[in-house]
Amino acid sequence: MKQGFRQSMAWLHTWGGLLCTWLLFAVFFAGTLSFYREELTLWMQPELHEAQPGSDDGLAAALAVLRQRAPDAKSWTIALPGPRDPVTEARWSHGKFDRKAVVVLDPATGQVLEPRDTVGGSFFRNFHFSLLLKRTGYWIVGVATLMMLVALITGVVIHKKIFKDFFTFRPGKSKPRAWLDAHNATGVMALPFLLTITYSGLLTLAYVYMPAGMIVAGADSEKFLGELSPRQEAPEALGRPATLTALAPLLAQARARWDGAALGSVTIHHPGDAAAVIDVSRRRGTGVTARIEPALRFSGTDGRLVAEYRQDGPAAVTYGVFYGLHVAWFAEPFLRALLFGMGAMGCLVIASGAVVWGAKRREQHGAGHAALGYRAVEALNVACIAGMALATGVLLWANRLLPAALAERPLVEKQWFFGAWLLCLVHALLRPRIAAWREQLWLAALLLALLPLATTLAGGLPLPQAMLQGRWSIAGVELAGLGFAALLGWAGYRITATAAAPQRLRRARRQAEPAT
Amino acid sequence: MSLLALVLAYAGWLSLCLAMPRHQRPLLQRELGTTSGRLLRAAGAALLVAGFAAAVAALGWQIGPVAWIACLAVSGIALVLALPLAPRACLRAAAVLPPLALLVLLIR
Numbered sequence A: 001m002k003q004g005f006r007q008s009m010a011w012l013h014t015w016g017g018l019l020c021t022w023l024l025f026a027v028f029f030a031g032t033l034s035f036y037r038e039e040l041t042l043w044m045q046p047e048l049h050e051a052q053p054g055s056d057d058g059l060a061a062a063l064a065v066l067r068q069r070a071p072d073a074k075s076w077t078i079a080l081p082g083p084r085d086p087v088t089e090a091r092w093s094h095g096k097f098d099r100k101a102v103v104v105l106d107p108a109t110g111q112v113l114e115p116r117d118t119v120g121g122s123f124f125r126n127f128h129f130s131l132l133l134k135r136t137g138y139w140i141v142g143v144a145t146l147m148m149l150v151a152l153i154t155g156v157v158i159h160k161k162i163f164k165d166f167f168t169f170r171p172g173k174s175k176p177r178a179w180l181d182a183h184n185a186t187g188v189m190a191l192p193f194l195l196t197i198t199y200s201g202l203l204t205l206a207y208v209y210m211p212a213g214m215i216v217a218g219a220d221s222e223k224f225l226g227e228l229s230p231r232q233e234a235p236e237a238l239g240r241p242a243t244l245t246a247l248a249p250l251l252a253q254a255r256a257r258w259d260g261a262a263l264g265s266v267t268i269h270h271p272g273d274a275a276a277v278i279d280v281s282r283r284r285g286t287g288v289t290a291r292i293e294p295a296l297r298f299s300g301t302d303g304r305l306v307a308e309y310r311q312d313g314p315a316a317v318t319y320g321v322f323y324g325l326h327v328a329w330f331a332e333p334f335l336r337a338l339l340f341g342m343g344a345m346g347c348l349v350i351a352s353g354a355v356v357w358g359a360k361r362r363e364q365h366g367a368g369h370a371a372l373g374y375r376a377v378e379a380l381n382v383a384c385i386a387g388m389a390l391a392t393g394v395l396l397w398a399n400r401l402l403p404a405a406l407a408e409r410p411l412v413e414k415q416w417f418f419g420a421w422l423l424c425l426v427h428a429l430l431r432p433r434i435a436a437w438r439e440q441l442w443l444a445a446l447l448l449a450l451l452p453l454a455t456t457l458a459g460g461l462p463l464p465q466a467m468l469q470g471r472w473s474i475a476g477v478e479l480a481g482l483g484f485a486a487l488l489g490w491a492g493y494r495i496t497a498t499a500a501a502p503q504r505l506r507r508a509r510r511q512a513e514p515a516t
Numbered sequence B: 001m002s003l004l005a006l007v008l009a010y011a012g013w014l015s016l017c018l019a020m021p022r023h024q025r026p027l028l029q030r031e032l033g034t035t036s037g038r039l040l041r042a043a044g045a046a047l048l049v050a051g052f053a054a055a056v057a058a059l060g061w062q063i064g065p066v067a068w069i070a071c072l073a074v075s076g077i078a079l080v081l082a083l084p085l086a087p088r089a090c091l092r093a094a095a096v097l098p099p100l101a102l103l104v105l106l107i108r
Helices: A005-034 A037-043 A059-069 A122-130 A134-158 A175-189 A191-204 A212-216 A221-228 A248-257 A314-327 A333-365 A372-401 A409-430 A433-449 A451-458 A463-468 A472-500 A502-512 B002-018 B021-028 B034-082 B087-107
Strands: A075-079 A088-094 A099-105 A263-269 A277-282 A295-299 A305-309
Touching (some): A005 A122, A005 A134, A005 A333, A175 A191, A175 A333, A175 B034, A191 A314, A221 A314, A248 A277, A248 A295, A333 A372, A333 B002, A372 A433, A451 A472
Antiparallel strands (some): A088 A099, A277 A295
16 A cells, blocks of 8 residues: 555545446436426426416415315415416415425416426436435435535546646547546535535535434424524414404515515415414525525504514524525526536536546456446446436426326336336446447437427417516426537537547547647 | 636636747747736736635625636636647637626626
8 A cells, every 4th residue: 555645636536436327417417407396397387388477476366265165174274376387386284293284376377386296306306316216315315415525625636637638628539638628627616616515515414414412402304494493483373263364564664674675485384263364475595595584473463563574593594505506596597507507517527537447447458348347337327328418308298298187196206217228228328338328419410309299289378488488487488498409419419429439539539730 | 606716717728838938939929028027927926816706796605716726717717628739719818708707707
């Protein structure tokens, strides 16, 4: 073990990185898509496309629905429409076990909408932090995230010429060199983002990974999260009936109090009781912090402001800032697009790292080298990088083509996603490396490019109309699909072209650009 | 306006890149003197700082710095990946985009 510090760090970066690369790619990929969770959910529920975000917030209609369907519920919650979510939701819990019920309304017409059951964009969010395995998944993702942090730090240590190579990318050079350039350049440029997103990602679940403080304080994670939120318990019901005060003036008052900030939801505890109170909370994403949105409590009978809930505790605010930085609820469309781009860069850093590993070994051992380990790594690269895009395309198609009233619909959608992914792995193991890349990339490109066709066939707002009406949150999904289809198609073409005629292509390019 | 921050960051990165002797010949077909290099480096740093100001002016102190870092990363990566493929277009973009963004800002 007489090695230099840098060599041991290089070893750790190479092998630690390789071990986690597929999992990390999946986590980054799903996390990047989660920046558009609400848009994806909306796209995946074509029944909601009719609802136009307008001047009305659908408050009166929601109240009417709640009065009619849940007159005896302990509490009603009305989620107000926002720029990314055009519908109003009326929610209540009922029965002995507090079963949750929800009715979705078109805010403009007050009509009840019946969206199909779907995994929605939340599928990617849940997969991102739990791999859909609940607590076990938290731990697997946590270990991988820690490895990501290790890879970032060791990556900086072993990068000998960070400033000299800052702008260096030589696609004309040999394959490992070109990919290493891409890996380094994107990694260095995206480093602030990567460090922030990785560290804040660890912190979002810190109460799972390091619960000592919580346990000493005699709390569990439910209590911890409950206390984090500034909202308080509702008072006991009095059992005396009373009329509910008008809501609109309270909402206006709340808006004025928060400098015109948008509102998130209205919760009415004990509606119809003399002890009724009304909590109005600010819409999330007004500032950087998340999960600690302030709320106002009004009396339900005379509309008097009873209390203002804010969360100013330093620990809660620290958590709120890191959580907020991670989920980026504050990002307006332009910034959201930038963050999505950075997430994609994160995927590129991880994917290019995996490709460098393979390309270096191929260069050392020759292209014919076919040890089992290398084959497995190559196949996993294909299945996890191209296959993930393909499975996403399959999920979006399944969402459109499966019957809307299908029982256990979200489960079937998940089965399509994971089934497609598994098939990609089998395909990658059976086919030669280049063919596997090309076929999966092109099939993924085809599926994504034809998403507008899926909408035409099976319902939803067609792309041209969505664009003409300025409904960018719906059009964006299909437009992004077209963009990624072009990118994946080009990547599939490049992989084939460079593999078919590496010498010719390299020579041509060297002549085209002056020597460096 | 955050679009301005993005193009300022792009122009800043390109100035810093041009300040480096190894990038001068492929991009400009000649090597610049040390004074020009220093000037370019100073201009690059100034443009990045101006981008910070634009981001904070557009989005405030809480979100502005986050947006600035996003602008730095996205414009930087776009520049690095595009430079060897289309060097002339990269140079032209740096000359055209910031005034264009300013114009958009003024029209609004």
